[in-house]
Amino acid sequence: MTTYHVLGPLAVRDGGTDHTPRGPKIGKVLALLLLRAGEVVSVRTLAEELWDERPPRTAVTTIRTHVYHLxxxxxxxxxxAGALRTEPTGYRLSHLPGPFDAHHFTRATDRGHALLRRDSPAEAATVLRTALGMWRGSALAGIDPGPVLTRHVEHLEELRVRALELRIEADMALGRHRQLVPELRGLVAAHPLNEWFHARLIDALHRSGRRSDALRAYGAVRGLLDRELGLEPSADLQRVQQEVLTSGRTPVVAAS
Structure with missing residues (x-):
């Protein structure tokens, strides 16, 4: 069975055989058609992706050649067979020609979210770990995306962060605060302006019996937000700080 991958380097695999198309432009065409399977991708959109606002005179012929090889x-x-159709204004994958990791990831994330909302955090954490395990690096790593694929890449990376938030929420509901501290420190370093990750780090430190570390983490993010954005911490962060100061217990704020 042939499988298609965009959660990492673009790849087309049939068992142990690599069928990934060679050449940066043909890879972009395939990625765009996969990400918009079932939709018509116009020649104009393909030209925008491949050459931005400066397509050559041979743009239409070149696109036809790429599509022919695909x-x-x-x-x-x-x-x-027969999946790639020519339409009046462009081209369309009438169906996904094989399992596609981006679709599996999205469905698994939705399932994990539903399980979490049904108060099944253990099962949700397992499903979300499996979903996140589908990633093999940054979306479309190795491809220099044009303006159209850039928007798709940003969307996929946002979905990845969303799945991470949900999995962390599930683990915190299971009381895995100590285990989460190192991961959350890494996440706030990688996403310094994501206040949700900071709030969960502070909460995890506090619930691990590290009250002074939790207060230092709050001071660090407060200073960062002031320097970078001129903003005060969010209501979520302030609420978690208040819990640390008063040694109370409040429910973990959902990543909704």
Missing amino acids: RKALDATEDG
């Missing part, structure tokens, strides 16, 4: 490659796979 069609031949897809038609040679088990499920891809």
Whole structure:
């Protein structure tokens, strides 16, 4: 069975055989068609992705050539025959020609979210870990995305952060505060302006019996927000700080 991957380097695999198209432009065309499967991707959109606002005179011919090679490659796979259709204004994958990691990830994240809302944090954490395990690096790593794919990459990376937030919420509901502290420190370093991650770090430190460390973490994010944005901490952060100061217990704020 042929599988398609964008959660990391673009890859097309059939068992142990690599069928990833060679060449940066043909890779962009395939990625765009996969991410918009079922929709018509216009020639104009493909030209914008491949050459931004300066397409060459041969743009239409070049796109046709890329599509021709892609069609031949897809038609040679088990499920891809006839999938790539020519439409009046562009091209369309009428169906996904094989399992696609971005769709599996999105469905698993939605399932994990639903389980969490049904008060099944253990099962939710397992499902969300599996979803996050589908990532093999940054979305479309190795491709220099044009303006259209850039928007898709940003969307996928936002979904990844969302899945992380949900999995952390599930783990905190299971009382795994000590285990989460190192991961949360890494996440606030990688996403310094994500106040939700900071709030969960402060909460995890406090619930691990590290009250002074929790207060230092609050002071650090407060200073960062003031320097970078001229803002006070969010209501969520202030609420968590208040809990530390009063040694009370409040529910973990959901990543909704």
